Amino acid sequence: MDYMEPITAYVHFPWCLKKCPYCDFVSFAKAREAIDHRGYADAVLAELRKRAEALGERELRSVFFGGGTPSLWEPEEMGRVLSAITAAAGRLSPDIEVTVECNPTSLDEQRARAFRAIGVNRLSVGVQGLDVERLRFLGRLHDPDGGLGALSAALRSGMPRVSGDLIYGVAVGTADEAREQRPEHAAAEARAVASTGVTHISAYSLTVEPGTSFGELARRGRLPLAADEGVADTFFAIDEALEAAGLAHYEISNYAKPGHEARHNLGYWQGIDYVGLGCAAYGTVSRPDPRWGLRAEGSGEALALRYRNVVSPDRYMAVMAEGGEAIPVESDERLDPETRLSERIMLGLRLREGFDLEAAAAALGVAAWPAARRRAAERLERAGRLEVTGGRLRVPRAAWVFTDGIAADLF
Numbered sequence: 001m002d003y004m005e006p007i008t009a010y011v012h013f014p015w016c017l018k019k020c021p022y023c024d025f026v027s028f029a030k031a032r033e034a035i036d037h038r039g040y041a042d043a044v045l046a047e048l049r050k051r052a053e054a055l056g057e058r059e060l061r062s063v064f065f066g067g068g069t070p071s072l073w074e075p076e077e078m079g080r081v082l083s084a085i086t087a088a089a090g091r092l093s094p095d096i097e098v099t100v101e102c103n104p105t106s107l108d109e110q111r112a113r114a115f116r117a118i119g120v121n122r123l124s125v126g127v128q129g130l131d132v133e134r135l136r137f138l139g140r141l142h143d144p145d146g147g148l149g150a151l152s153a154a155l156r157s158g159m160p161r162v163s164g165d166l167i168y169g170v171a172v173g174t175a176d177e178a179r180e181q182r183p184e185h186a187a188a189e190a191r192a193v194a195s196t197g198v199t200h201i202s203a204y205s206l207t208v209e210p211g212t213s214f215g216e217l218a219r220r221g222r223l224p225l226a227a228d229e230g231v232a233d234t235f236f237a238i239d240e241a242l243e244a245a246g247l248a249h250y251e252i253s254n255y256a257k258p259g260h261e262a263r264h265n266l267g268y269w270q271g272i273d274y275v276g277l278g279c280a281a282y283g284t285v286s287r288p289d290p291r292w293g294l295r296a297e298g299s300g301e302a303l304a305l306r307y308r309n310v311v312s313p314d315r316y317m318a319v320m321a322e323g324g325e326a327i328p329v330e331s332d333e334r335l336d337p338e339t340r341l342s343e344r345i346m347l348g349l350r351l352r353e354g355f356d357l358e359a360a361a362a363a364l365g366v367a368a369w370p371a372a373r374r375r376a377a378e379r380l381e382r383a384g385r386l387e388v389t390g391g392r393l394r395v396p397r398a399a400w401v402f403t404d405g406i407a408a409d410l411f
């Protein structure tokens with residue numbers, strides 16, 4: 001078979017039952033019955049018709065329904081969208097991955113089976129923790145049993161791959177008397193999630209983002225915060241617990257049994273193009289269709305377009321219902337090869353195996369080793385924060401907590 005460049009697709013579903021105080025994703029609180037399930041699917045299908053060309057000559061590796069809480073979406077409506085995406089692709093990867101992000105309050109065995117029936121083969125469940133007080137502090141609607149129960153229901157449904165999400169580095173109490181999660185407790189939670197039989201776990205440290213309720217509390221000095229040192233200890237405690245449970249730490253925040261790595265996310269980390277659909281979705285596509293309305297000047301193989309669709313679900317649906325050629329975007333920009341290489345460095349260094357800088361630079365037509373980057377790499381190597389083998393770069397595990405800074409030194 002001829003080679004076809006790989007591509008992935010992301011579909012944003014913008015509603016949740018409740019807004020969590022730490023969340024800076026585009027998500028709006030809405031009761032399930034108040035959501036226009038069909039209208040939103042129609043809008044995404046209308047957008048897909050305009051963007052289908054990007055998928056046409058490509059091999060589709062994965063589809064990811066993220067949000068928001070896409071497990072709220074009626075499976076029948078999600079199924080219409082999924083079928084149209086796979087039909088638009090030039091070819092489907094033989095091991096195509098189709099993921100739905102789920103919250104425990106909108107996932108039971110029956111719903112998991114319904115997702116399975118439309119072609120979903122991976123569920124990612126937001127367990128986030130197994131402590132009542134911490135879950136409440138995070139504004140979650142489920143309790144520890146609800147989180148573990150949702151994982152078990154997903155596994156019982158016959159879903160081939162199930163992942164659980166955890167958040168660590170959370171302190172509860174008050175700003176003056178913050179009670180931090182102890183590393184051994186975080187490790188015990190990770191072990192408990194692993195023992196359900198899931199084959200993938202994501203563990204993220206809590207980040208306090210401006211514009212969120214937590215961000216506002218922090219600004220006023222009223223949010224209990226975990227100390228950086230304790231958060232780093234927790235990172236390594238979880239690492240130890242999950243590695244011992246047979247889940248390899250393959251990316252800074254992700255663990256998997258062999259062969260169960262999240263292929264969709266690997267696509268981002270490896271710099272593969274992705275088509276974003278739905279309100280607020282981002283997409284990055286090389287050689288985009290000129291009708292997509294680029295504002296920036298420039299052309300050429302290595303230039304890519306990064307776009308973001310309009311954020312408001314109402315506006316997105318209204319514009320899509322009007323028809324017409326234009327695709328409503330919040331923003332779009334041309335990415336030059338240097339910018340793309342910086343992104344590859346930032347994301348590639350998050351992987352345990354690192355990435356091939358020289359191959360990435362050659363593919364983008366830019367120099368891998370300008371003098372400043374060479375000097376920075378040598379400095380980082382001497383400090384034990386980087387390994388350079390041939391053209392490959394890798395951050396040793398002991399230095400993973402410094403990865404963002406290491407990547408910035410190499411831009």
Ligand code: SF4
Pocket residue numbers: 015016018019020023024025027067068069103126
């Ligand atoms: S459920 Fe997820 S997407 Fe929705 S508000 Fe909470 S963190 Fe954000």
